[in-house]
Amino acid sequence: ARTIEGVEGWPYRAVADAMEVIPRTLIQNAGGNSIRVLTELRAKHANGESSWGINGETGKVVDMKSYGLYESAAVKVQTLKTSIEAARMLLRVDDIVQARRRDRTGGGDQAPMVDGEMPEGMEP
Secondary structure, three states, X not given: OOOOOHHHXXXXXXXHHHHHHHHHHHHHHOOOOXXXXXXXXXXXXXXXXXXXXXXXXXXXXXXHHHHOOOOOHHHHHHHHHHHHXXXXXXXXXXXXHHHHHHHHHOOOOOXXXXXXXXXXXXXX
C-alpha cells in the first residue's frame, strides 16, 4: 500500500487499515498498548517472521506456531474475496442511485456504465 502512489493506492491503504483493526481490537480488549504492540508485530513481520500474531488473552505478540494456532489460508482468501465483492456491489448500487438522481433532475445525457454494461432498467 505504501509503494503505490496517488489515487491508485487508496484502495490498498483502505484494505491495509481494515486488516489492522483485528489485531488492534485484540490488543485493546486485552488491555494492552496498541501502538507499542502493533509496532512490535510489524517489526516481526518485516523481518520475515510471518507466523507471529496477537495473543487475544494477554494482548502480547506471540509466535502462533508455538501457541498452537493455525489458520487455513483458504479461509482467509475466501474472506477477502467475499469482502471485496461486497464492496463492489455497494459501489454499483451507489452508481445506479446517482444515475437515477441525475435522470430525475435532468442532469447528464446518459446513465453511467457499470462494468461495461448499462445498469438494469436504464436506457442510453
